[in-house]
Amino acid sequence: MSTERYNQHILFSARPQGEIEPANFDLIDVPMPSLNTGEVLVEVHYLAVEPAMKGWMEARADYMAPLQIGDVMRGQGAGIVLQSQNPKFPTGTMVSGPLGWRRYLATDGRSIPLRAIPPSASLPAALNVLGITGLTAYFGMLDIGKPQMGSTVLVSGAGGATGSIAGQLARISGARVIGVAGGREKCDWLISDLGFDAAIDYKSENTAQRVLELCPDGLDVYFDNVGGDILDVALNNLAERARVVLCGGISRYNVSGPIAGPVNYFNLVYRRARMEGFIVLDYAERFPEAIEALLQHLDSGELRHRETILQGFEQLPQALINLFSGGNIGKQLVAVNT
């Protein structure tokens, strides 16, 4: 680490027309923040990117305030408290929160809400399995999907951060879990490292055919991160009273103009099934319960996580763009100030 500290921000500078481009952002030099009473200085070490950011950039997602041109790009980050005037976060504390795309920031821990990271956890874990990603997987799979012992569960985008954790949580619940992911490497990881029962490489296999073969009794839970064709395959293979958990729709996010809806939605009637969306922030009151459960699974070794890390603050736009070509395995992070 360089001893010379300097600060930069990345601003959201233009709404994307179609795909996200580096030109949608501005990297600017800014002064190192100075501390007011009650504040801490955070040195950011990791920033996380996620597909939902595209919806924020397009002002399409309306469950939170839209990003305004000129805003510091919104995003989760984790870092270390370098200086502290706040007894809640002494110097050296590992913290995470919606730090934004900044190298350094000063906050009282409320204007930008900080959480102390458990000492047994790592900074990357705090942005992955113990962060919004893990919480999304936890509430989406367990509260909406409700896998039971012996359930058959299909997860799309299973090689990504949320999907890989959601699938493992279903496995821990006693379900049989099949992941859909792009490429052999991701599929091998799901089976060998994460204990998925099977994996379908949608890039080289016929997903509809493979789901039929692997799930002859149908799907009790489908956890959807992608939308599009795979959602339709799942809808065509629902078991009775199945739950379709709508977590994301990454196949939609890069399409401009009208996008086809799920042709097979009417199988929800024939199968007496349910398709349900959720926003993880609604579960804020139950985050502590979930973090505790996730920590226990981590400690027992039942739950694993993985990060794909790009080096360098200026790589943030590219890291975000990479998500949409499936370049990441597990959580895509960018390492900063290291």
Add this chain to the structure above:
Amino acid sequence: MSTERYNQHILFSARPQGEIEPANFDLIDVPMPSLNTGEVLVEVHYLAVEPAMKGWMEARADYMAPLQIGDVMRGQGAGIVLQSQNPKFPTGTMVSGPLGWRRYLATDGRSIPLRAIPPSASLPAALNVLGITGLTAYFGMLDIGKPQMGSTVLVSGAGGATGSIAGQLARISGARVIGVAGGREKCDWLISDLGFDAAIDYKSENTAQRVLELCPDGLDVYFDNVGGDILDVALNNLAERARVVLCGGISRYNVSGPIAGPVNYFNLVYRRARMEGFIVLDYAERFPEAIEALLQHLDSGELRHRETILQGFEQLPQALINLFSGGNIGKQLVAVNT
């Protein structure tokens, strides 16, 4: 009524290619049935038609055995016990059940399950508000839709049998109810007779615009009988944690080939909402509870029903075809032997 009794059946003779046609059926003369021990002779007075029949005819619906070519056409009916060797159903008992498209039939009441109609009810009511139609509205609206005091509820196909009852049940629950129906006559009926708060004539009004005006805070419940564009309008106007009840999709039933899915399904995520299908037969154990509640609402005058009745057994195919042009207000029945 003619004193000369004769029996006829209508057989399902050919799967429809596109729309249902009279040529999909055969009217045949058959002998009057003779009674075996334990059986009753039922004179059918009304037979009901419903949109779901198209799915049975096409073997598209798979929640019950598909109709086979040559089967007596399946359908609910109501009639009078003319002769009885079964103490459960004495002569003169009003009965309903899946009688099929027959003028007369003999059954022990189990091979074709019969239910005695409460003496205070009429035969048409037994096929409408107290039959599968009313039960569908009851469980779909109350169990899946769950309207509350002050909820905003939109019902499509509101001029039809199920929609008109579902909307009234929501109103009785204290909800504000808006119906979508085709034509001024249906809309006036919804408001003046059934106590809907508003009605949208989708044939002469801009449904999207009207939903926006009438439901500025969004829909807590959307009870869908039609699918298609109106489903998409509803998905675009969901309140948080809304429930979309998938009851039917009549706009789909006459389309052959691929049918577009709901483009706006992803609003289920932004609105943390749910879209759920159901099959009323799954609730068989709770039918008595529902019938009792419906009878009470009828007796108190809070719940009204209406039937559109074609005269003559041979009119059954046409009555079924009429459903798809929205010719009926309330339940479409055919009067037989009267």
